[in-house]
Amino acid sequence: MNEVRILAPVGMLGAGFPAATVARGIELGADVIAVDGGSTDSGPYYLGSGTAKTAAAAVAADLRLLLRAAAEARIPLIVGSCGTSGTDSGVDWVAGIVREIRAAEGLNLRVATVYSEQQPAVLRQQIGRIRPLPPAGELDPPVLDSCTHIVGMMGHEPIVAALEAGADVVLAGRATDTAIAAAYPMMKGLPAGPIWHAAKIVECGGQCTTNPRAGGVLATIDHDGFTIEPLDPDNACTPTSVAAHMLYETVNPFTMREPAGTIVVSDATYRALDHRRVRVEGSRFEPAEQHTIKLEGARITGYETMSFTAIRDPHILGQIDTWAALMRKMIGEWVGRTLGLGDGDYEFDLRLYGHNAILDEIEPDRGPPREVGVMLLVHAADQRTATAVAKVANPLLLHLPTPDMDYLPSLAFATSPAETERGPVYEFALHHVVEVDSPTSLFRVTLPEAEDA
DSSP states (O other), X not given: OOEEEXXXXXXXXXXXXXXHHHHHHHHTTOSEEEEEEEOSTTOSHHHHHTOOSSOHHHHHHHXXXXXXXXXXXXXXXXXXXXXXXXXXXXXXXXXXHHHHHHHHHTOOOOEEEEEOBOOHHHHHTTGGGEEEOTTOOOOOTHHHHHOSEEEEEBOSHHHHHHHXXXXXXXXXXXXXXXXXXXXXXXXXXXXXXXXXHHHHHHTTGGGGSSOGGGOOEEEEEESSEEEEEXXXXXXXXXXXXXXXXGGTTOSBXXXXXXXXXXXXXXXXXXXXXXXXXXXXXXXXXXEOSSOEEEEEEEEEEEEEEEEEEEEOOHHHHTTHHHHHHHHHHHHHHHHHHHHOOOGGGEEEEEEEETTTTTTGGXXXXXXXXXXXXXXXXXXXXXXXXXXXXXXXXXXXXHHOOOTTOSSOOOOEESSSSSOEEEEEEEEEEEEEEEEOSSTTTTOEEEOOOXXXX
8 A cells, every 4th residue: 555544533432532523534535543442641550450441331432433434434443452451351341342332233343352461470481581661670570470460562463463364343452552553554564664653643633733622633654754634624733733742651752662663753854734734754663673562560559548628727728737747647646546556557648739739849839728628548458447547537637726726627528428448559560571572472362253233
């Protein structure tokens, strides 16, 4: 093929997009629809628990539009990082939604699933080929067994394998955001430089436009570069808005590592073709000597209970740091006296929203706050202990005065009961890559036969 047109409808499946923008992309000759289904942006919980951040109804609404469009245009639909974190359960969850839509809409589509979850026993055999990414240290093998879920981040190759096997729809586990868009044009033999740069720019849908809320974009890749335009006729791409996306989630705005190599855009040029389309040329891709797959794993660190109260008392707010220091001291004393717990048995965090909760000591506005929300987060090895500590702190969160007050103030709990059990708390335990001889060896592709609805 001399060129490939990639339709990127939205930055994340389930976020929603105007139906008219997808219709316009099809009219403009889209060859493939590519959409990301997940991220680690929201922390380790979704990987650790194997659950999705997005609502099933929202994902179904987006998929219904995309599956219809793909079927009518007879072009592939690729979804990566299904179920937020790309676990096997996440892939199956999205596949179940697709199955229901396919039956309800009468769509005869071959759906492939690509699984990316990794087993600790298999990875232990690869210890000598697993190396840390900064700032992580060398992998301690027991860490693998401590993880509730581990995924490998695939490049384009497993997705291409599914497409070459005849899939109309590919539902992939954890994948690089760029691999989702790069797979189809890589399969068609276009140059890697323009492909990977274009894939990076379209990964978040309309974020590379002047109005990211107006829908996604269409990237047309050829042998010399790519052209990008918004799907909304009233939206625009500019050289600045397109070039700026290389600043997003990258260590270096001129390079970005993929499993197979590195995108290099230091010589790229960005030229406005008109008031809404941008032409990019000069990108290149440098293949790596060793193909690597990034490993992501999450594990439970304990259990958490949260309380939240609000302060409007101007006297307390005038010396809020003194009040917070007293609160921390009193919680430790009361918990020790009442529950017999020491510092090693639990930990807590007191966050003052409205006063340095975001910027802490670098907050430029040093004036007293007008109102403050106080969040208490208690972390312990079990839920019962975490909740018990929060309950001991309850009277303090309701009535603690400053040292110079001769009366008990009344603060305002946001909920009743004041304590909310948040359940298990997770942390990322793996920030490593594993060297592989084959880019598809860690992944499993299934391609069931199409079903007539």
